[in-house]
Amino acid sequence: MSLITELDSRAGKLGVPLSAHLDVTYRCNERCVHCYLPHDDRGEMTTAEIVDLLDQLADAGVFFLTISGGEPFLRRDLFEILAHARARTFNIKLKTNAILIREGEAESLRRFNLDSIQISIYSHRPEVHDAITKVKGSLERSIAAIRFLKSRGFKVTIANVIMRYNRHDYPGVQALAAELGAIFTIDPTITPHIEGDRGILALNVSRADLEEIFHTESLVGNLEEFCAPPVAVDDDVLDSVSCSAGHTLAYISPYGDVFPCVQFPLPSGNVRKQKFLDIWRDSPQLREVRSIHARDLEGCSECGHVGSCTRCPGLAYREGNMRGPSMADCEKSFARTGIPSRNMLRKAAFSVPLVQIEEWRSTASGAGLAEDDFGGGKDRENVLSC
Numbered sequence: 170m171s172l173i174t175e176l177d178s179r180a181g182k183l184g185v186p187l188s189a190h191l192d193v194t195y196r197c198n199e200r201c202v203h204c205y206l207p208h209d210d211r212g213e214m215t216t217a218e219i220v221d222l223l224d225q226l227a228d229a230g231v232f233f234l235t236i237s238g239g240e241p242f243l244r245r246d247l248f249e250i251l252a253h254a255r256a257r258t259f260n261i262k263l264k265t266n267a268i269l270i271r272e273g274e275a276e277s278l279r280r281f282n283l284d285s286i287q288i289s290i291y292s293h294r295p296e297v298h299d300a301i302t303k304v305k306g307s308l309e310r311s312i313a314a315i316r317f318l319k320s321r322g323f324k325v326t327i328a329n330v331i332m333r334y335n336r337h338d339y340p341g342v343q344a345l346a347a348e349l350g351a352i353f354t355i356d357p358t359i360t361p362h363i364e365g366d367r368g369i370l371a372l373n374v375s376r377a378d379l380e381e382i383f384h385t386e387s388l389v390g391n392l393e394e395f396c397a398p399p400v401a402v403d404d405d406v407l408d409s410v411s412c413s414a415g416h417t418l419a420y421i422s423p424y425g426d427v428f429p430c431v432q433f434p435l436p437s438g439n440v441r442k443q444k445f446l447d448i449w450r451d452s453p454q455l456r457e458v459r460s461i462h463a464r465d466l467e468g469c470s471e472c473g474h475v476g477s478c479t480r481c482p483g484l485a486y487r488e489g490n491m492r493g494p495s496m497a498d499c500e501k502s503f504a505r506t507g508i509p510s511r512n513m514l515r516k517a518a519f520s521v522p523l524v525q526i527e528e529w530r531s532t533a534s535g536a537g538l539a540e541d542d543f544g545g546g547k548d549r550e551n552v553l554s555c
């Protein structure tokens with residue numbers, strides 16, 4: 170068990186929100202085809218509200234703080250927010266597309282002693298990356314920013330979301346990350362739009378591509394371990410919880426809405442109406458999330474994969490039932506092991522096609538994503554995110 174997993178486990182037992190993800194804006198200067206956010210400003214928290222929220226988070230016990238968006242550099246007060254976060258001694262991770270980071274910004278960021286900066290790169294080829302962000306020149310600008318940041322000693326992570334448009338480019342992005350001295354992570358999950366539209370799921374890679382990714386040693390580490398058959402299901406497995414969402418992790422939107430995780434849009438309160446700690450302790454929604462163990466999951470509790478599945482309750486919620494399976498994770502378990510999940514077999518029995526990602530038809534033009542943050546409490550150590 171890693172130190173962070175151990176810390177997370179202890180925080181969970183004590184009811185401490187160890188990690189928080191704060192989106193300071195949903196506005197963005199890119200228009201990524203797979204994005205799950207609306208980009209208009211519907212009344213973002215003011216600087217004073219965010220400073221007060223940071224104080225509340227620190228007092229509640231938050232240590233790991235992710236600041237993201239939208240594009241956080243679109244907030245003129247970003248450095249003020251970072252300065253206050255630094256004063257409250259958070260471990261700060263910043264997520265950005267970096268196209269507004271030039272030499273001056275990279276230098277200015279040094280005083281905040283950030284843990285790391287995560288930057289999304291979709292391809293090493295400008296024609297692919299820029300087509301996904303819909304901003305000409307964006308790859309060139311993001312790469313320039315990474316060079317500025319690396320020259321000033323920052324730990325930079327390149328996050329490579331894989332979709333149909335760029336499914337063959339991850340080796341190029343991986344090589345680019347190595348050349349730039351950045352950490353490389355890959356995420357093959359497209360998330361439905363936060364307002365419910367599932368059309369962008371048509372961008373998901375095919376089952377064959379997912380299998381290829383999950384059987385590439387440079388991406389997943391020890392292949393034998395990663396693709397091993399599911400572990401035996403015992404009481405420890407059935408008593409476990411899916412991830413840290415709502416247990417030690419909270420997400421706060423630019424409007425003060427609190428959710429269990431950025432991927433889990435279950436409204437649980439608003440810090441403009443209640444103190445964060447009151448929401449964290451007493452929100453009926455968060456209490457319900459915390460009450461769910463593997464043995465309570467409809468379908469999953471009888472599935473052989475339950476002990477090793479990356480089941481995301483947020484995706485399950487978006488699919489209609491936070492106590493049910495997440496089909497996206499059924500596909501991942503199948504791609505890893507070649508063994509169909511109980512949910513897949515049940516759907517097959519009712520003649521529902523197994524590959525949901527092949528069946529969905531795009532109904533949306535697409536807008537912007539943000540993938541997950543703290544690895545979700547999953548103890549899987551490789552370049553694949555939660």
Ligand code: SF4
Pocket residue numbers: 468469470472473474475478479480493494495496498499500502510511512513
């Ligand atoms: S593979 Fe599917 S049914 Fe099985 S535990 Fe994972 S999400 Fe649940």
Ligand code: SF4
Pocket residue numbers: 411412413414418430431432433479480481482483484541542544545546555
């Ligand atoms: S599995 Fe990861 S992304 Fe999904 S709700 Fe849990 S922490 Fe969030």
